[in-house]
Amino acid sequence: MHDGAPAHYAQSVRYFLHETFPDRWIGRRGPIEWPARSPDLTPTDYFLWGVIKDRVYATKPKDLQELEDAIITEMESLPEELCRRACQSVSERLQLCKDLE
Numbered sequence: 001m002h003d004g005a006p007a008h009y010a011q012s013v014r015y016f017l018h019e020t021f022p023d024r025w026i027g028r029r030g031p032i033e034w035p036a037r038s039p040d041l042t043p044t045d046y047f048l049w050g051v052i053k054d055r056v057y058a059t060k061p062k063d064l065q066e067l068e069d070a071i072i073t074e075m076e077s078l079p080e081e082l083c084r085r086a087c088q089s090v091s092e093r094l095q096l097c098k099d100l101e
Helices: 011-020 043-056 064-077 080-100
Strands: none
8 A cells, every 4th residue: 555645656666566566556546546645544544653652652762773673673573463454454444434425
């Protein structure tokens, strides 16, 4: 999934996505259209950043290096199944948005 931000919308990025995930990537002008800047529908926004922040700041980092190390440690320790479930919930969130229209 990609957000359509200018840096992520470059032709080289879209080419890479087409080659790597043919007909399966989600984003602006992709095979599955997606509105730019839609945090309620983007797992990194509604799930990942909050979880990482809570875990990293459970013990306040003393300096920038400790903060960086804590972020890396927490990202590497996230269970794959937890991330998979967060991504799978996108379709449920989409349906809720459709129902509200």
